[in-house]
Amino acid sequence: MRLEIISRISTSIFRRYLSPSRLSFVFFLLLAVAGKKEKRGSGMTFKKLHFVVELARHGARTPRLEQLKGLPGRPWNLPGGFLTAVGEAQHAEIGRSVRQRFVEDLGFLSLNFNSTEVHARSTMYARTLMSAQAQLAGIYPPGSRPTLGEWQRRVITPESPVHSLSSFPVFSHPKSTDFLLMAGDAPCIQEWQKEDMRKCPVWAEAERRIAPLMKPIVEEAYGPGVIRFALKSAQKLSPGLFQAFHFHDALICMRTDGREDEVPKISQTYEEALAVASRFVFSRLYSASHYGGAESFRFWSLVVDWLLWKRLEVEASSTSDSRRGAEEERGKEGVEASLRQRLEEDAGLAPLVTGDAFKKTKFLLLASHDSTLIPVLTSLFDGWPGQPPEASALFIELWEEREESTGESSFSVSLTLNGEPLRIPWCPVGTIAGAGGKTSGLTAWRRGRDMPQKSGGAGACPDAAAGGVSFGTQGGDEGASVWTEEDLNVPEDPYGIFWPHKHKQGATESLDDLGHFWAPGALRSSSSGSQNDEGDSAGGSNIGIHGFSCRLEDFIDGMAPRLSRIGQELEKLCGNSCET
Incomplete structure (x- = not known):
C-alpha cells in the first residue's frame, strides 16, 4: 500500500x-x-x-516598519x-x-x-x-x-x-x-494563503478582535502619524492582524539588538495582545499541521x-x-x-x-x-x-x-x-x-x-482557535481578558x-x-x-x-x-x- x-x-x-x-x-x-x-x-x-x-x-535584523517621522533612540543606519x-x-x-x-x-x-x-x-x-x-x-x-x-x-x-x-x-x-x-513564496501557496484568509472564519474572528486595538496601541506607543504599515496585497485581507504582526516584530528587533530602553511603553494587555496575534498569524501560515x-x-x-x-x-x-x-x-x-x-x-x-x-x-x-x-x-x-x-x-x-x-x-x-x-x-x-x-x-x-488538530488538507478550516478569544479591552484594564496560546490550541513551551x-x-x-x-x-x-x-x-x-x-x-x-x-x-x- x-x-x-x-x-x-x-x-x-x-x-x-x-x-x-x-x-x-x-x-x-x-x-x-x-x-x-x-x-x-x-x-x-x-x-x-x-x-x-x-x-x-x-x-537579529532591523525592523521593517515604515517611519513617517523620526523615532526616538539610536539610528539603525541600515534598511x-x-x-x-x-x-x-x-x-x-x-x-x-x-x-x-x-x-x-x-x-x-x-x-x-x-x-x-x-x-x-x-x-x-x-x-x-x-x-x-x-x-x-x-x-x-x-x-x-x-x-x-x-x-x-x-x-x-x-x-x-x-x-x-x-x-x-x-x-x-x-x-x-x-x-x-x-517554498512559501510559490504563487500557488500564496494563493492558498489568500483563500484561507478569505474563507476561514478564524481569520475574521481574530481580525475582528485585534483591529480595533491597533490604532490606540500605535498612538500610545508613538503618537499619531509616526509610523505606517506597508502591507502586501494579501496582508490587506486581515490588516489588523498583520499590523500587529509587524509591530510586535519591531519590538522583538529592538530587544534583540539590546535597545530595551527604546521599546515604547505600552500596557501589558496591549503587548500580550500583539504577541498572541503575531503567533496566530505565524502559526496559521507556517505551522498549522494541515x-x-x-x-x-x-x-x-x-x-x-x-x-x-x-x-x-x-x-x-x-x-x-x-x-x-x-x-x-x-x-x-x-x-x-x-x-x-x-x-x-x-x-x-x-x-x-x-x-x-x-x-x-x-x-x-x-x-x-x-x-x-x-x-x-x-x-x-x-x-x-x-x-x-x-x-x-x-x-x-x-x-x-x-x-x-x-x-x-x-x-x-x-x-x-x-x-x-x-x-x-x-x-x-x-x-x-x-x-x-x-x-x-x-x-x-x-x-x-x-x-x-489535523484537518483534511487544502480548503479545510481547522478553526479550533475561533470562538471565545479576546484581545482585552481598548482601555487596557488590568482585569481585561487577553487572547492566549490556549485559545490558539498551540502547545506550551515550558522551557x-x-x-x-x-x-x-x-x-x-x-x-x-x-x-x-x-x-x-x-x-x-x-x-x-x-x-x-x-x-x-x-x-x-x-x-x-x-x-x-x-x-x-x-x-x-x-x-x-x-x-x-x-x-x-x-x-x-x-x-x-x-x-x-
Missing part, C-alpha cells in the same frame, strides 16, 4: 511541483520496511560522524530587514560552537577551511547571506582560511597586506523559484536522499564487490541519480554536481528564515509552537556505529535544535551518551498536551525555547541561558578526539552522538508516510499551478 502511495505521489507532485519522479522513494522505502537487522557482538563499538546538515534562521551587528555576532558564536564540536572535539572537519567539505547555501536576501558569512567566519577564524600566495599579493597594487581571505563562498537561488528554502509541513517537502526529500546515499556509499566502500549484490548496487545507483537531480535543479546546490563534489561534502549549511525552519519542524512533529528566535539552528547528523568484533555497522540520525536534543516522535525511546537523561522542551509539552519570557524556573538547568542566543558551547562534546588536518578521527571516534538518536531505517520509515502526506497536501494546494 505504501509503495502505491509513493508511486502516485512521485508521478504527480514530483513532476508538477518539484521535479520528475524519484526512484529513491522506492529504494529508501524498501530499505526502511525490509531494514536489515544488524548483528551485534559484545566487543567495542566505534562511532563515526559522516554527514551534517544545518538549517539556520538568520540572526529594514538587514542583519545587525548583533545578528552577525549570533552567527559567529554558532560558528565557534560548530568549530569546537566538529573540528576540535570530533575531528570531523579540517582545521582549515576546505570548500570540498563545507558547502553554504542561502536564500537571496542580504540578512541570510551575511548570516552564512558570519557563521563561516566563526568556524574558520583568521589563520584557518585560504591564504594568498606571495605571487598573488605582488599583483595587487599597492601590494596587499592581507594574508588570508575574509569571505567565503555562499551560493543562492533566485527567490521566485527557491522551493528548497522559500498546511505548514507541505512547504518543507523539497527540503526533507533532499535530506532523506542524501542521508540514504551516504549510508549506501559508506557500505559500498567497506564491502568487497563479491559481497555486494546486483540489487544493492542498483539501489545505490538509483538513490545517487535522484540526489544528483535534486542538486541540479537548485542553482545554489548545482555546483556540487560538477566533478561529483557532493560525494566529498561533509557539512551543508543552509541559511534561511523562520518561515523555512518551522515548516521543517512541523512536518516532523505535526505542529510547532510559535516563532523560532533569531539565529535558531537545527542540526541533522548521520552517525555510523561499528561493532569491532563483527565489523557490522548500524546508522543513526540525531537532531538538535538550539543546542538541545530533539527526540524524533516515531523512533523508539532511547538515550544516547551525551543526553544526560533529559528531554527536550518539545518532548515535555507533547506529553502534557494534545497536538494541534522557554521559543518564548523565553515564559521560562519556568526549575524545568531543567541546562536550558537557563537559552533565548535569542545559542548557549555558548552547547554543541561541545564531553571528551576530545585527536585529528589531523584532513579532519579524520584517529582510530575512529568513540564519542559524539549528541542527545537522542534514531536508527536510519526507523527515521526513513517514519519520513516516508510524512512525505507522502505533505506531497498529497501540495497536490491539493497547488495542482498543476506550481510548475518549476
Whole structure:
C-alpha cells in the first residue's frame, strides 16, 4: 500500500511541483520496511560522524516598519530587514560552537577551511547571506582560511597586506523559484494563503478582535502619524492582524539588538495582545499541521536522499564487490541519480554536481528564515509552537556505529535544535551518551498536551482557535481578558525555547541561558578526539552522538508516510499551478 502511495505521489507532485519522479522513494522505502537487522557482538563499538546538515534562521535584523517621522533612540543606519551587528555576532558564536564540536572535539572537519567539505547555501536576501558569512567566519577564524600566495599579493597594487581571505563562498537561488528554502513564496501557496484568509472564519474572528486595538496601541506607543504599515496585497485581507504582526516584530528587533530602553511603553494587555496575534498569524501560515509541513517537502526529500546515499556509499566502500549484490548496487545507483537531480535543479546546490563534489561534502549549511525552519519542524512533529528566535539552528547528523568484533555497522540520525536534543516522535525511546537523561522542551509539552488538530488538507478550516478569544479591552484594564496560546490550541513551551519570557524556573538547568542566543558551547562534546588536518578521527571516534538518536531505517520509515502526506497536501494546494 505504501509503495502505491509513493508511486502516485512521485508521478504527480514530483513532476508538477518539484521535479520528475524519484526512484529513491522506492529504494529508501524498501530499505526502511525490509531494514536489515544488524548483528551485534559484545566487543567495542566505534562511532563515526559522516554527514551534517544545518538549517539556520538568520540572526537579529532591523525592523521593517515604515517611519513617517523620526523615532526616538539610536539610528539603525541600515534598511529594514538587514542583519545587525548583533545578528552577525549570533552567527559567529554558532560558528565557534560548530568549530569546537566538529573540528576540535570530533575531528570531523579540517582545521582549515576546505570548500570540498563545507558547502553554504542561502536564500537571496542580504540578512541570510551575511548570516552564512558570519557563521563561516566563526568556524574558520583568521589563520584557518585560504591564504594568498606571495605571487598573488605582488599583483595587487599597492601590494596587499592581507594574508588570508575574509569571505567565503555562499551560493543562492533566485527567490521566485527557491522551493528548497522559500517554498512559501510559490504563487500557488500564496494563493492558498489568500483563500484561507478569505474563507476561514478564524481569520475574521481574530481580525475582528485585534483591529480595533491597533490604532490606540500605535498612538500610545508613538503618537499619531509616526509610523505606517506597508502591507502586501494579501496582508490587506486581515490588516489588523498583520499590523500587529509587524509591530510586535519591531519590538522583538529592538530587544534583540539590546535597545530595551527604546521599546515604547505600552500596557501589558496591549503587548500580550500583539504577541498572541503575531503567533496566530505565524502559526496559521507556517505551522498549522494541515498546511505548514507541505512547504518543507523539497527540503526533507533532499535530506532523506542524501542521508540514504551516504549510508549506501559508506557500505559500498567497506564491502568487497563479491559481497555486494546486483540489487544493492542498483539501489545505490538509483538513490545517487535522484540526489544528483535534486542538486541540479537548485542553482545554489548545482555546483556540487560538477566533478561529483557532493560525494566529498561533509557539512551543508543552509541559511534561511523562520518561515523555512518551522515548516521543517512541523512536518516532523505535526505542529510547532510559535516563532523560532533569531539565529535558531537545527542540526541533522548521520552517525555510523561499528561493532569491532563483527565489523557490522548500524546508522543513526540525531537532531538538535538550539543546542538541545530533539527526540524524533516515531523512533523508539532511547538515550544516547551525551543526553544526560533529559528531554527536550518539545518532548515535555507533547506529553502534557494534545497536538494541534489535523484537518483534511487544502480548503479545510481547522478553526479550533475561533470562538471565545479576546484581545482585552481598548482601555487596557488590568482585569481585561487577553487572547492566549490556549485559545490558539498551540502547545506550551515550558522551557522557554521559543518564548523565553515564559521560562519556568526549575524545568531543567541546562536550558537557563537559552533565548535569542545559542548557549555558548552547547554543541561541545564531553571528551576530545585527536585529528589531523584532513579532519579524520584517529582510530575512529568513540564519542559524539549528541542527545537522542534514531536508527536510519526507523527515521526513513517514519519520513516516508510524512512525505507522502505533505506531497498529497501540495497536490491539493497547488495542482498543476506550481510548475518549476
